[in-house]
Amino acid sequence: MKTRMIGQAEVSCLGIGGMSFSDFYGPTTEADSFAVLDLARGVGVTHIDTSNIYGMGRSETSIGAWLAATPGARDAVHIATKAGITSDAAGNRVFDNSLGHMEAQLDQSLTRLGIDHVDLFYVHRYQAEIPVEEVTGTMARLVEKGKCRSIGFSEIAPSTLRRAHGEHAVAAVQSEYSLSTRAPEMGLLQTCAELSVALVAFSPVGRSLLTDSPIPRDRIDGNPFLGQNPRFMEPNYSANLTLLEGFRALAAEFSLTAAGLAVAWGIHKGDHVVSIPGTRTAKHFRELVAGAEAALSAQQMARIEEVLPVGWCHGDRYSRAQWVGPENYC
Known part of the structure; x- marks a missing residue:
């Protein structure tokens, strides 16, 4: 499997997004999670990405x-987690990047x-x-204490990344990036490449839209x-499914599943891109591995x-409430 650098660590270009180990997209079991992790280890997937x-x-x-x-598993894998999202006394979602909270x-x-x-x-949010320089200094303290080897940010703007990286080396920025979410191409993809920062792409299969079996209406x-997500609400959801018929046909022509082709596309967008799809089944993970191992020509990428x-995608990637936290930059 192709590899990427996250800081000083060499990792597989395909990782595992740990959100699916927590019932977020549907019920799962520890046995299911173990099956995915066992398969990942067997095929050379070394990056595991989760959050508190x-x-x-539960995922952790x-x-x-x-x-x-x-x-032997611990020595063979690169483990990432996140913090910084919490709740106030009234139960409202808030962000806390203080040293006391993060540590x-x-x-x-x-x-x-x-x-x-x-x-x-x-830093999850x-x-x-x-000031981001102060937050970066907080994270650097945790590196100095030996509690983490490198630091990263999730959903930040290119300008914020530059400021943070000037304070302490940032190893990775996690951002949603897929054929249905192209915003990182408006500066983040390029800034990460310039600074030798890994772009860790979450939801590379569009929260199931870019698969052969999108999540059905009753589960949504x-x-x-x-x-509450605009892309999965009508009439956007039905419009998106119709537009995706051609993509699924193209994936079959390339001898891949739709999910496999979506992952392959993302990995081919830069040698600093790490794709971290989540899944609840080993069967689906095999599709993702096939995509990570596929070689796409420039002509295929263009097609x-x-x-x-x-x-192409109908609907914003987040609702107004879901947009609280991620930085908009274009």
């Missing part, structure tokens, strides 16, 4: 249980994971009231996130973008 809030710690607990049950949350993550450090620790209605040109 995925299932309120499952990964930690797998590490404990799998001799306490990282300590809890390390306990759940059963390890003494993570390889990458992200940047707290804009604090029961999902707190998707049920993909003819079928799904920039701006």
Whole structure:
């Protein structure tokens, strides 16, 4: 499998997004998560990317249980987690990038994971009231203490990345990036390449839209996130499914599933891009691995973008409430 650099660490170009280990997109079990992780290890996938809030710690607990049950696994994988999203006394979602909060949350993550450090620790949402240089200094303290090997940010603007990187080396920026979400091409993809920062692309299969079996209407209605997401609300959802028929046909022509082709496209957008799809099944993960291992020609890349040109997707990627936190920059 092709590799990428995250800071000083060489990792597989395909990683695992740990949100799916927490029932976010549907019910799962620890056994299902172990099956995905076992398969990933067997095919050379080395990056595991999770967060303290995925299932309120459940994702980290499952990964930690797998590490404990799998001799040699810890030395073979690159583990990333995130913190910075919390709630106030009234239960409202807020962001806290203070040293006290970030260190306490990282300590809890390390306990759940059963390890003494993570390889990458992200600020899950940047707290804009604090200068990013100060937040970066907080993260650097955690590196100095040996609790993480490198630092990253999630959903920040290119200008914010430049300021942070000037304070301390930023190893990775995590951002939604896929054929249905092209905003990173408006500066973030380029800035990451210039600064030798990995762009860790989450939701590379469009939260199931870019697959052969998009999440059906009845499951969307029961999902707190998707049920409020513009791309999965009518009439946008039906319009998107219609537009995706050509993409699924093209994937079959290329001897890949739609999910595999979506992952392949993202990985081919830069040798600093790491794709972290999430899945609840080993069967689906095999499709994603096939995409990561595929070689696409310039002509094939052009055909993909003819079928799904920039701006094809109906609906914003987030609702107004979901947009609180990520930085807009274009």
